[in-house]
Amino acid sequence: MRLSTVILPVRRWQEGGREQWLRAENLGFHTAYTYDHLSWRSFRDTTWFGAVPTLTAAAAVTSRMRLGTLVTSPNFRHPVTLAKDLITLDDVSGGRITLGIGAGGNGFDATALGQEPWTPRERADHFGEFVPLLDRLLSEDAVTYEGTHYSAVEARNIPGCVQRPRLPFAVAATGPRGLKLAARHGQAWVTTGDPKLFEAGTPEQSRDAISGQITKLGAACEAIGRDVAELDKILLTGFTPDRGRPLESLDAFVDFAGRHFALGITEIVVHAPIADSDFEADEKVFEQIATEGLAQLAG
Template identity: 80%
Template sequence: MSLRLSTVILPYRRWHEGARATWQQAEELGFHAAYTYDHLSWRTFRDGPWFGAVPTLTAAAAVTERLRLGTLVTSPNFRHPVTLAKDLISLDDVSNGRITLGIGAGGTGFDATALGQDPWSPRERADRFAEFVQLLDTLLTEDGTEGVSYKGDFYSAFEARNIPGCVQRRRLPFAVAATGPRGLKLAALHGQAWVTTGDPKLFETGTPEQSLQAIRGQVEKLGAACETLGRDVAELDKILLTGFTPDRPLDSFDAFVDFAGNHAALGFNEIVVHWPIPESDFAADEKIFERIATEAVQQLG
């Protein structure tokens, strides 16, 4: 399977003051997909402008034609499966079947307590994520008039209807972000793709070689999870969200080609780069970025 290049566009600019043009440019540059974070705020952007993922993706769908769109990632931190499912079938309809749901267990940042709840323990977060994904899968695949009723430990639904369902059948694809055993099992069970950012413990003090080895181990564990469930791991797309490993792939065109080639050799078929944001963790030379977008995949063959 050939390598695809995608981007993440953070929702920090007003739509009519640059955001709209960025999403359109992502399509013009030939990116496979453009994603956005589904957060209420994020790290160093917390005290500045930040817009909602669902309205942003709806607007992006209206001004693009070919570009796939999605979240990278949505989590249970402030989402409920019933309302999220309704938003997703609406997004899938507006985009005419171009939505991918990147989904993860969520972290312990601002989103984790924004609704006034106490922080969840790692075990509770994993428990909630498992139930969240299962119920969301059901809601997006059952589009009959009887609706979906469910009573779980964390989430409930009563005759929740999602008529007419997703444009994409059986439902829009899930890209499950996971590195632990329970999350990898969910990816193997419900995912059409798997997402990783690498090993966060290596971000500041590790080396690119150590990071590559750690990611190789994650790929092997995904394969084991699929084998346990009787699924061919080759059925899952493998997505690497860059920017969280010791590497600096956007420093030069050659650096990116080397980085992408090394990870493609591990089985990744989609590399995601952040759209440059000046004076931020995602600052990058725009000319190098555009060359990567238009030439790198062809050079990798």
Template identity: 80%
Template sequence: MSLRLSTVILPYVRWHEGGRSAWQRAEQLGFHTAFTYDHLSWRSFRDGPWFGAVPTLTAAAGVTERLRLGTLVTSPNFRHPVTLAKELISLDDISGGRITLGIGAGGTGFDATVLGQDPWSPRERADRFGEFVPLLDRLLTEDSVSYQGDHYSAHEARTIPGCVQRPRLPFAVAATGPRGLALAARHGQAWVTTGDPKLYEHGTPEQSRLALRAQTEKLADACAAVGREAAELDKILLTGFTPDRARPMESLDAFVDFAGRHAELGFTDLVIHWPIPDSDFAADEKVFEQIAMEALAQLG
């Protein structure tokens, strides 16, 4: 499979002041998918404008025709499987079957405490994720679901008519630990990683690639444990969080080199951030568009 290139558009711009045009331009540039973060706020953007993922994707579906759309990623931090399923079925219908759900266990940032709860421990996040994904899978594939778990429940939840995409819209499961990788192997159509966060500040690009290779090998083991070929899953790298995070966006040649090295590791999809001035995702817009239009052709 040839490498695909996607983008992630953070929802910090008012729709009529540039938000709409970004999603339309993403389609014009030929990106495979345009994702957005599903947070209530995020890091340095916390004290500025930030809009909801589901309304943003709904609006984007109305002004695009071919571009796939999705979250990268949704988490249990402030979502419940029953209400999320209803919103996803609606999104899939409105978009004509163009939605991908990126989903992860969540972290310890703003979303983890905004509803007034104490942050969940890593074990509790994994426990909740272990219930959330299978229940959401059922809700998106069955007309009526009842379930009683330790963390989530559903009582005769109706999700008719289900997804346009059958048997349901695809899951892109973000995971690096054994329990998350097991969920990706069992329920995912794709797997997502940002690399090894321990290497973010002081690691080297070579160390990062070795860590990514180890992650893909663990994914293969998790797939084998459930009788599945790892090749059945797309492998998505959300860029911008590896030690060489800025360099790939400095020039077309730098990105082609970065992309080629990661395609060799088995990645099928690279996701680059839409440029945001004065942020970790600052980039020259002309270089960004050149990468979008020309990089994959240079990779052959």
């Protein structure tokens, strides 16, 4: 199992932002992700920086740890411009970028450009075009495409990604259409559990739901002749009924991670603590989990 973290872009670079990314690498996290939003939930009226510039800065000050978004969505992104940014970011990082990508939701990003929020079907329709086109843009030197929602006219992406044939996709999906995209285009799959269980569900119900999601992912892979074992299975914590329990103590983390490892999860992602927020946690416990958590789990 791998252990990764999410660093929300809520600190100025010169006022603790830079140090957070360096600390994550020094603590030994496999990947440090950030959210790709224009603003997000309780942080809407507070500091919030852009994901791509933040990751570029992080790439310049780190050297070993992988970096990525968790997740990018079509809500305010276009595949052509996103591909150019990602190729640049992959180059700056020396090939350490993973793109977490999902269909998006109906939060602030959904209307920030003046558009009406998409229905779930419309989000799935956009996502169904977005992912295959982005795959091509990151894999081919020149792409022309005319779709229902997106177009590309001789879009050039030379020299392409450092990682070949392109940087990896971690596709967030739970519905049948999204799981098919993960099976066909993903190098990893991302879940936050079942959102319907967050408020009133139990940890046991949540694990059953995640197990069911993995089974459906396996069926989607089998349908196209792919081995589901080829995909990493990533759990972003904080959105299951366990909520902040994995960061309460080292023992709590080991118990949580072990139960999900048994389901087939191969990477656990925990949020770097943020005071006075839903992600408040003891910094010392966070560091202990980073340095000892996987060893305790293996033992």
